[in-house]
Amino acid sequence: MPETTIATLLERLRSRQARVGVIGLGYVGLPLAVEFARAGFHVTGFDVDAAKTNAINAGKSYIPDVPESDLSAAVAAGSLRATTDMHALGEMDAIDICVPTPLRKTRDPDLSYVVLAVEAVAATVKPGQLIILESTTYPGTTEEVVRPMLEEKGLEADVDFFLAFSPERVDPGNQRFTTKNIPKIVGGVGPASSEAASLLYGASVDTVVKVSSTRVAEMVKLLENTFRAVNIGLVNEIALMCHRMDIDVWEVIDAAKTKPFGFMPFYPGPGLGGHCIPIDPYYLSWKARQTGFECRFIELAGHINGSMPHYVVERVGDALNAARKSINGSRVHLIGVAYKRDVNDMRESPALDVLELLSKRGATASYSDPFVPTLEHGDQTLQSIDLATALASKPDCMVICTDHSEFDYDALVESGVFVVDTRNALKGRTADSIFRL
Ligand SMILES: NC(=O)c1ccc[n+]([C@@H]2O[C@H](COP(=O)([O-])OP(=O)(O)OC[C@H]3O[C@@H](n4cnc5c(N)ncnc54)[C@H](O)[C@@H]3O)[C@@H](O)[C@H]2O)c1
Numbered sequence: 001m002p003e004t005t006i007a008t009l010l011e012r013l014r015s016r017q018a019r020v021g022v023i024g025l026g027y028v029g030l031p032l033a034v035e036f037a038r039a040g041f042h043v044t045g046f047d048v049d050a051a052k053t054n055a056i057n058a059g060k061s062y063i064p065d066v067p068e069s070d071l072s073a074a075v076a077a078g079s080l081r082a083t084t085d086m087h088a089l090g091e092m093d094a095i096d097i098c099v100p101t102p103l104r105k106t107r108d109p110d111l112s113y114v115v116l117a118v119e120a121v122a123a124t125v126k127p128g129q130l131i132i133l134e135s136t137t138y139p140g141t142t143e144e145v146v147r148p149m150l151e152e153k154g155l156e157a158d159v160d161f162f163l164a165f166s167p168e169r170v171d172p173g174n175q176r177f178t179t180k181n182i183p184k185i186v187g188g189v190g191p192a193s194s195e196a197a198s199l200l201y202g203a204s205v206d207t208v209v210k211v212s213s214t215r216v217a218e219m220v221k222l223l224e225n226t227f228r229a230v231n232i233g234l235v236n237e238i239a240l241m242c243h244r245m246d247i248d249v250w251e252v253i254d255a256a257k258t259k260p261f262g263f264m265p266f267y268p269g270p271g272l273g274g275h276c277i278p279i280d281p282y283y284l285s286w287k288a289r290q291t292g293f294e295c296r297f298i299e300l301a302g303h304i305n306g307s308m309p310h311y312v313v314e315r316v317g318d319a320l321n322a323a324r325k326s327i328n329g330s331r332v333h334l335i336g337v338a339y340k341r342d343v344n345d346m347r348e349s350p351a352l353d354v355l356e357l358l359s360k361r362g363a364t365a366s367y368s369d370p371f372v373p374t375l376e377h378g379d380q381t382l383q384s385i386d387l388a389t390a391l392a393s394k395p396d397c398m399v400i401c402t403d404h405s406e407f408d409y410d411a412l413v414e415s416g417v418f419v420v421d422t423r424n425a426l427k428g429r430t431a432d433s434i435f436r437l
Pocket of ligand 1: 023024025026027028029046047048049052098099100101113116117134135136137168169170171172275276
């Protein structure tokens with residue numbers, strides 16, 4: 001029976017008869033669902049948010065990286081639909097779980113979304129199903145948390161059903177590397193699971209990299225994101241150091257990156273943002289602590305990166321000081337509040353910390369961000385102001401938190417308003433009104 005179970009699944013995947021479910025239709029799940037549909041599978045997206053499932057069924061994309069034409073074509077062709085009805089999970093041959101994995105206030109992993117999604121899968125799990133976790137998480141989650149929940153009714157993983165972990169590596173806003181051409185890491189709980197998961201992804205993405213276990217696959221993702229968090233921490237510390245020594249850190253990085261080997265540029269900024277880099281390393285340090293291991297690099301990088309919004313506010317103080325003004329009572333305008341250039345994602349954005357710190361010091365804050373029309377700040381809702389209008393109102397200081405491409409930086413410099421540039425958006429321009437990070 002198990003022999004035929006895996007053979008049937010592999011055959012359904014090869015022939016594209018397999019029905020694929022994607023749970024969690026956000027920045028990761030929606031592009032993946034569209035890619036599976038493009039590969040020829042019948043895809044059903046599952047989400048608890050009816051606004052998202054309704055939008056998909058109406059052919060509307062709410063993720064900037066998913067062109068509406070691709071989405072609506074898949075929906076019109078009948079190869080993609082979305083639902084909030086989790087009972088339909090039982091009809092799927094393969095299920096990909098892409099739900100959030102945030103931190104609790106204590107910085108411990110919050111697996112509640114994963115647990116809820118796996119409970120829904122477990123309620124209808126059947127022989128021959130392939131289940132893959134994509135959410136970033138600590139090594140051991142698939143084996144220690146997901147597997148026992150799915151095996152509760154007596155089915156055995158890698159024999160009756162198949163289970164794998166495959167981390168998502170998508171970089172929102174990146175035009176060059178997308179779900180399709182970013183190599184996909186796959187680790188199964190056993191050889192049959194690895195084979196089935198590799199076949200599913202092999203049909204939809206250009207390159208599949210098989211690793212020996214789910215734990216390795218989980219760890220790969222955390223190494224990648226910890227690598228970024230630590231290197232950003234290092235370059236932020238170098239930026240603070242360079243400021244003390246009156247050296248332009250941006251010029252240093254630009255020159256250093258001409259080295260063709262052994263160096264990779266990272267850039268300082270107002271702090272970490274997004275759903276990955278500020279969070280994922282703590283999943284790793286939490287798990288390592290269970291074994292008595294202390295992750296010193298992660299803690300130190302977190303400390304430095306977390307201090308950057310304070311440093312930005314210090315630079316605002318420097319700028320205002322030059323005009324014999326204080327933060328208290330000044331009007332400070334933030335330029336760009338999303339966590340990175342040309343995206344609308346506000347999760348963990350350091351601009352929120354900068355805003356909070358400035359308000360606490362008595363500044364009146366406003367902002368411009370074409371991607372973020374409104375912003376909740378304390379009990380207020382701020383509205384984005386067009387940058388030209390903001391310049392005309394002559395605020396006491398501006399802060400470039402996010403260097404969206406469509407801002408008119410020339411007009412900004414010509415206005416003569418003091419500006420703290422945390423992203424080197426004003427590269428090549430010189431004026432007494434510019435205060436670099
Ligand atoms: N955003 C990124 O750039 C990125 C990159 C790589 C990996 N990841 C990881 O991928 C995972 C998902 O991240 P995201 O950015 O797509 O999150 P997201 O918040 O954009 O999307 C998650 C979706 O899951 C839905 N959801 C939550 N609980 C659910 C449940 N029980 N059943 C069905 N749907 C549910 C939410 O409504 C939401 O639509 C996280 O683990 C994240 O760390 C994200």
